[in-house]
Amino acid sequence: MNYCSHCGAPVSLKTPPGDNFPRHVCDRCGTIHYQNPKVVVGALATWGDKILMCKRAIEPRYGCWTLPAGFMENNETCGEAAVRETLEEAGARIALEPMFTFVDLPHISQIHIIYRARLLDLDFQPGEESLEAILMSEEEIPWSEIAFRSVSYTLKAFFEDRRRGLFDLHTTSLSIPVPENYR
Amino acid sequence: MNYCSHCGAPVSLKTPPGDNFPRHVCDRCGTIHYQNPKVVVGALATWGDKILMCKRAIEPRYGCWTLPAGFMENNETCGEAAVRETLEEAGARIALEPMFTFVDLPHISQIHIIYRARLLDLDFQPGEESLEAILMSEEEIPWSEIAFRSVSYTLKAFFEDRRRGLFDLHTTSLSIPVPENYR
Ligand SMILES: [Zn+2]
Ligand SMILES: [Zn+2]
Incomplete structure (x- = not known):
């Protein structure tokens, strides 16, 4: 995953506050993109x-x-x-x-x-x-x-x-x- | 879903060949973005x-x-x-x-x-x-x-x-x- 599916901006791997795992987070709109089984x-x-x-x-x-x-x-x-x-x-x-x-x-x-x-x-x-x-x-x-x-x-x-x-x-x-x- | 998470281009809803459901398909790179339970x-x-x-x-x-x-x-x-x-x-x-x-x-x-x-x-x-x-x-x-x-x-x-x-x-x-x- 390279880009935000919501706004199209690049995403970065970071662990959101209160979370325990790194997620793809949008650099612009802040959407957290979870990936699940x-x-x-x-x-x-x-x-x-x-x-x-x-x-x-x-x-x-x-x-x-x-x-x-x-x-x-x-x-x-x-x-x-x-x-x-x-x-x-x-x-x-x-x-x-x-x-x-x-x-x-x-x-x-x-x-x-x-x-x-x-x-x-x-x-x-x-x-x-x-x-x-x-x-x-x-x-x-x-x-x-x-x-x-x-x-x-x-x-x-x-x-x-x-x-x-x-x-x-x-x-x-x-x-x-x-x-x-x-x- | 508005943009391709792989290349950042816009996606369109269309039914891929051989498929039975509409999917978000990238207009540029062709990636099919499935959404599952x-x-x-x-x-x-x-x-x-x-x-x-x-x-x-x-x-x-x-x-x-x-x-x-x-x-x-x-x-x-x-x-x-x-x-x-x-x-x-x-x-x-x-x-x-x-x-x-x-x-x-x-x-x-x-x-x-x-x-x-x-x-x-x-x-x-x-x-x-x-x-x-x-x-x-x-x-x-x-x-x-x-x-x-x-x-x-x-x-x-x-x-x-x-x-x-x-x-x-x-x-x-x-x-x-x-x-x-x-x-
Ligand atoms: Zn975004
Ligand atoms: Zn694409």
Whole structure:
């Protein structure tokens, strides 16, 4: 951040009175520009024993597999974001179930939240950001080609919970970036 | 938002290719400036049968009572934010317990997340943003002077869960702004 989005003057990094962190403060109008973590929301949608997975048509992780998910928008609820992203990325209509995983990623200032969901029908097709949208059984999950660690974490927790017959909320922090070849 | 925070040129509202929402896009460098919901995190910290409450020394809701809470910062986890805010607003050290309430407030593009917690000692005092920080029993909660609906929701859920002896995650959406005199 170099300029004030309110008045266009340059900003400087300084700690405002009563604050504990340096902020971008406008040299002219004094506006304090806070920067905060972003929330990514998605759905693990099932049909029978299968899960709806998307192959990414965009970077990062082009060609890798993920659950439908994306940045939460202003003026929507977290659940609404999960429903919207599933429609956008997989063309799929779902009925949302409880929040399933809540993953902190402090090194990139993100929270990833995945809800469980049920597909309402099989009339779905990949959206613009997906190369494919298909149903996979546990045996078909391409573990070495999963796009994000929060997705691998969610899939593993889902299969474990399904085996014991009880779904909990799973929370974790994936704080240490791992090398490209270890995901 | 009037100016590009990257290059200082004016921005215009337009829907980028492949996007579904209008964004502030820089007329010169093309940077797309996304705006996303913010996460507020706090703690319901107990000592025996009492709860740590803070009387606000700042607007909004100056003089009303709240749980220690505030905006999540970049490069911290949600739980770390709860611990930090409790230290800043009540000077109190806590051991965090599981996430307790998750409240969507889409009309102001916020999520409020409150964790349960245990106070580690009784050596606490109000921080700069609090007039008082005290322990209250259920009978002492000033229901008509609670600062935010998400706090009332959290306190009610806590007392109900404590009576039945089982704490769950409670999620809700408080989407409709209510009049000043009904909180
Ligand atoms: Zn300015
Ligand atoms: Zn620009």
